[in-house]
Structure formats: C-alpha cells, structure tokens
Amino acid sequence: MLTFDISTSLDGFVAGVGPTLESPLGNGGEQLHEWVFGLAAWRKPHGLDGSEQGPDNDIVAEQLASTGAAIMGRRMFSGGQGPWEDDPNAAGWWGDSPPFGYPVFVLTQHAREAETYANGTSFTFVTEGIEPALEQARAAAGDRDVSIAGGASVVQQYLRAGLVDEFQVHVAPVLLGDGVHLFGRLGLGPRDVEIARVVSSPSVTHLRYRVTRPPAA
C-alpha cells in the first residue's frame, strides 16, 4: 500500500514562507511539528530519551511499524530549500544516523551512488521517475507500506498519478497564512476520499483517508 503521513497547518501549508538555512521549514513551519518532538516513538529513532505516551504517540508508533520503505524528493533529501537547492550533488541533510531505519528512495534527475547506514537506513537514487521508484520501494518494503516522506510536490505527483491508497494528515492548530500548500491546485477534477479514522488530542488532529476513486490512467 502507498501512503503518506504529513503535518500541515489548519490552512493547509506544510511549510511557511521563505525557508532559510536557519529556518528550513519557513516562517512558523516548526509549529507544524511541535506535537511530535516530545513523543517516545519519535525520540527513540532520533537517539533521544523521552517517554511521552498517549494517542499522538500511538499514531507515530503505528506509522513507524507499518512502513517498510519510503520515497522522498531530492530537496527533502538535501534538507529543503537553500543555496544547495539546485546542486544535484549536495550532501544529504540527515547526518550519520538518518532516523528512518528502512530503505529510502530519492527521486532525482542525477544518478548517484547509494548510501547505507548502520541503523538500516539506505538512500537509493532513482532517476527513472515516480513509478519505477515506487516499484523499487514496494520490493524493498515487502509486506509493509511504502510511505511518501515528502515534500508536497512529490505527494502531489503520486496523487495525480492515482497511486496513493491511504494517507494521514496531522493538522496542527496554527494558521500559517502563507507557505507551501500540501495539496495545492492538483489540476484534477474533484475526487472523493473516504474518512478512514479521526484521532484527536489537544495538540493535533490526525485525519486518515482512503482514496476511493483513482483517476482513469
């Protein structure tokens, strides 16, 4: 199953305005992710102590347990926008111990050697497009899901292609007022989805949907 999990503002932005080196998520963008930083399930793969439990933690733990491989865009691999944005050879942003623990397939136009890390994370660079990347990720994921890690433009490409099965939006209680839209103007007609599950806490609302009517190819 192809999924994505992404935090957005109430007004539908996944990053604020003007991402910079100091503020890679843009103005206010860090507020989208505040809900996750204290959670045990998030802190452990990042090598941090912490034991915050509850419904938000269950959501994160579930997502980690169900993911067998991920797909991300090259900008997300290199840490968002910045001076390196147009450099296809820019180093990864994720350090010596990327917090995934599963194979990650990076969409890029430039071939590049794969990278493998001790904790099970690998980065494989795919130049053939979104469908071949999905095939490779599915093979790597086995029985588990393939998750689109981001950014928004990669999510939109898979939605347009009708390849997404389910997704979960974590709606943070903030109005960013401007930034990078998650869905944007997809350039498709209206498309139904089904509400699969709603979980809420005082910090965030998790909306899970099933795509019911993929477009004709």
Place this chain on the structure above:
Amino acid sequence: MLTFDISTSLDGFVAGVGPTLESPLGNGGEQLHEWVFGLAAWRKPHGLDGSEQGPDNDIVAEQLASTGAAIMGRRMFSGGQGPWEDDPNAAGWWGDSPPFGYPVFVLTQHAREAETYANGTSFTFVTEGIEPALEQARAAAGDRDVSIAGGASVVQQYLRAGLVDEFQVHVAPVLLGDGVHLFGRLGLGPRDVEIARVVSSPSVTHLRYRVTRPPAA
C-alpha cells in the same frame, strides 16, 4: 462571540472552479455540503421533512441555537458569482423564506432598503465596513453569537482584523483540486489557534477552534 461555520474540502476549498448559474458552488462544490442535506436540523428551517439524527445533526442544531445574527458578503446575498455579480442592486437569492430566522447584515458598498421576512429573517445592508456591521450584528444577537455566513473573503477580512473568537470547519472527504480557498494567503504571520473540539462521522469531520492570539491592531 464572533464565529463562523463553514464546509470545506480536504484541500481547503469552500467552492470549486467556475461557479455558474447551474452550479453556483463550482465544479464539485456541492459535495462539500452533502453531509448536511439529510439532517433534520437543516431540513426544518428549509421547510422540508426529514429526521436524520446523529452527531452531524447535533452540530447543526447547536450552531442554529447559538446564532443570534449573521454577517454575509453581498455576493453570498445575491447567490454567488454570476452575471449579476457586479450589480449592487441584484435581487437576493434566498427567496420568500430565507432559512435563517435571525437578522442578517449584508456587507455592501451600496445603500439599500432593509428586507424583513415572516420567519424572523431580515437583511440589513451595511455600507460602513466590517466593524460597524459587527457592532450592529452584536446588538441584534443579544446574548447569542454572531456568525459570519460567508463567503471566504468576508471570513478572511474578519480573521485579518483579529475579530474572530471561535470557528468551526466542516471538512468534507473530497479533494476539489482547485477553487476558492477558505483561508488563502491571509497576509499575516503565523497565528496559533486552540483545538476546542473534534467531532467526526463517516460523512464529515467537524473541527472547532478558538483563536488565542489575535494580532495587535
């Protein structure tokens, strides 16, 4: 208290593309409101039989009971976009028995005689701007809330002015892909809100928020 209640698509649109006479909510826009049409609390003020109960009905009944007056834009008064869009004297779209039952204040640039209906609805046309309209609506509402009926641009004007206290977004399970954004690019910095309540059914998710940090005037 100043509030608004509005149905949006999952991608944040309150109307689809290209509103026309036949499709005043734009392509796919009627799907935003499907959740409401069967509900007893909605059908009764529209003069229709119907007895669908449940959490969605409770939400609508609550909103009707708490509203003492409303504010709407001139385009909503005249039924959305269309050939009449630029005609300040266009007739109202709401027929002989507008389904409100309370005073409605219409923002317009053209003075016009007030209209009163047997069921308690009145339309008063306010040319002095959003704050005088709010003052008049508060006086008419008494102990009850003033609700911004729409459209999106009116909601945005009151949000920008820091005048909204609480609001509820009814998120319909559809991706419209394009249309009229509820929040759009508000032209303000990030602003926190608090999650006041989340209610979900298979048809729609009701997200209620409290505005915690109005901007400095």
